[in-house]
Amino acid sequence: MSQRTRAGLIALCLLAVLWGTAFFVPLPYVTYYPGPTVDILGTADGEETVQVTGHQAYYDDGELRMTTVYVSTPQEDVTLPDLLRAYFDPDAAVWPRSSIYAPDETDESSDRESAVAMVSSQDTAIAAALTELGEDVDPIVEVLDVTPGLPAEGELEVRDVLVEVDGTAVEEPQDVVDAVDAVDAATEGQPITFVVRRGEKERTVQITPERVGEDLRVGITPGVGFDFPFQVSVNIADNIGGPSAGLMMSLAIYDTLTPGSMTDGADIAGTGTITPGGEVGPIGGIQQKIAAARDAGAELFFVPADNCDGIGGVDPGSMRLARATTMHAAVETLADWVADPDADLPTCEDASS
Numbered sequence: 001m002s003q004r005t006r007a008g009l010i011a012l013c014l015l016a017v018l019w020g021t022a023f024f025v026p027l028p029y030v031t032y033y034p035g036p037t038v039d040i041l042g043t044a045d046g047e048e049t050v051q052v053t054g055h056q057a058y059y060d061d062g063e064l065r066m067t068t069v070y071v072s073t074p075q076e077d078v079t080l081p082d083l084l085r086a087y088f089d090p091d092a093a094v095w096p097r098s099s100i101y102a103p104d105e106t107d108e109s110s111d112r113e114s115a116v117a118m119v120s121s122q123d124t125a126i127a128a129a130l131t132e133l134g135e136d137v138d139p140i141v142e143v144l145d146v147t148p149g150l151p152a153e154g155e156l157e158v159r160d161v162l163v164e165v166d167g168t169a170v171e172e173p174q175d176v177v178d179a180v181d182a183v184d185a186a187t188e189g190q191p192i193t194f195v196v197r198r199g200e201k202e203r204t205v206q207i208t209p210e211r212v213g214e215d216l217r218v219g220i221t222p223g224v225g226f227d228f229p230f231q232v233s234v235n236i237a238d239n240i241g242g243p244s245a246g247l248m249m250s251l252a253i254y255d256t257l258t259p260g261s262m263t264d265g266a267d268i269a270g271t272g273t274i275t276p277g278g279e280v281g282p283i284g285g286i287q288q289k290i291a292a293a294r295d296a297g298a299e300l301f302f303v304p305a306d307n308c309d310g311i312g313g314v315d316p317g318s319m320r321l322a323r324a325t326t327m328h329a330a331v332e333t334l335a336d337w338v339a340d341p342d343a344d345l346p347t348c349e350d351a352s353s
Contacts, residue, residue, distance in 0.1 A: 026077040030100045031086040032093040032285050034292035035068035037269060040245075040252035044235055050256045054230030057256050062263030064252045066236075066245035067271050067292045069285035074105040090315065091291035100284075114241025116145045119158060120223050121242070122234045125249035127226045127276040128327050132254055135229055137276065141170045142225035143196075150212070150219025155205045156196060162222055163202065164195035173222040180209055183216050192218065226276070232257075244283035246274030247302060250327050251334070262331070264338040269293035270302025270324065278327035282306035287314040294319050300337055302330055308348035323348050 040049050041064050048059055072078050074097075086092040101110065127137045143160045146152050162170040165179040179192060191206035209216035234249050248270050255262040271289045273281035283289070286307040293301050294317045302324040303311060311321065322337070323346040324330045336343045 026079060027083060028097045029078050029083055030095045030097050031072045031078060031082055032095065032288050033070040033086070033089070034091050034288045034295065035070045037065040037067050037292050037296040037298070038236065038240065038245075039063040039065050040234065040236075040249055041255065041263075044237070047235070048256075049235050050252055051233045051235060052231070052256060055232075055257060058259050059256065060261035061265040062255075062261045063267045063269075063298075064248055064255065064263065065267065065269035065293060065296060065298060066248040067269055067289035068240060069288045069292075071100070071285070073107045074101045074110050075107045090313075091288060093285070093287060111241065112145060112147075115238070116221050116223070117243040118236065118241045118245075119144045120225075121244075121246045121273070122236070122249060123225045124243075124276055125234065125246045125274050126228060126232045126253055128246070128250040128274045128278045129253035129257065130228060130232075131276060132250070132278060132327055132331065133257060137229075138227040139276075140225045140227050141173055141176065141222055143220050144223040144225075145221035147217075147219035147221075150217055151207045151210050152219040155207055156194065156220055157198065159225065161197040161225070161227075162194065163197055164193070166192050170222075173224065176220070176222040180216055180218055183209055188216070243273045244271050244289075247272035247280050247304070247324060247327060247330060250274050250278070251330060254327075254331065262334055262338070266300070266338065267296070267298045268300050268302075268334065269296065269298035269319075270300075270330075272302060272304035272307075272324055274327060280304050280324045280326055280330070286310045290314050290316055290319075290321070299341070300334070302333075303348060305348075311348060320345065321348065322346060323350065 041062060042049055083094055086094050130137050141162045143156050143158055143162065146156055146158060162176055164170060165176055168175065168179060170176060189208065191208045194205050194207055196203055207218045209218050232253055271283050273283060282304050287310065290301055290311065298319050300320050300322060303321050305323050305325045308323060322333050333345050337345060
């Protein structure tokens, strides 16, 4: 064997090792795929997903589907084969990790953030639906999350209404943060008094902040909630998080609280955040959510107006896409479509013309 042949074989072996290594080296990207859809008008474990106490509920035919996306997690290794698979899948997408996750974000912190967002989104969706119905909705401050292993665990629960902290009335979430931050060296180690309302009862608990790094923490996430005239809950699986189902939850709640079927038995899907006043906001993964709804057999899909620029190239099949700016507009659009599936509806093309 000549020296040139030997050198060529060595080079080929090195190249093969480099390619083999490249196939298994984690790369700083995130993949998006269509996820499952959930019919909010349906049932979970034999019970209606939308539960109402203190008001007549109407459970009729039809489906109002929230849509989800499979996203690779912060600590998941995304390799070259993963990227190639997503690149050649027309319904998938690839994004730089830095555009989706913070540098120090973990699977656990991401899950907790999504869970907090879902609790807040559910309450806001209820507020939007009741506001559309003309009900009075008053803002409150409530517990959105309790961190395991910190002092509030076992003392406070998610959706406890925060009434007072150390004798000061709680009017906004920052009041709770300020009360804990006010603990100094002289008072560190002493309990803080929390007055909370759980259901119809008030209770007083003593919680001693614990130092985490340089900060004192009790282990709760306070946030804005609402005092409703009657009880409404949306029971979504714990493994689904984030705020993007706001619009569809608000429509499902509205449908449940009004006689008759808004959908007239049809399969409707969509996405979008919601504000208490009913404004629809943008979400991530719009193309994957449209694909998920299409594959689930939805006939109409609500696209947040601010996501219209991101739907180019997506194949909705026979499913119609309607632009949503507010919950009120979505209610009217759905009524028009039910009356005539070929009716002129607000579209993304209208917004860009």
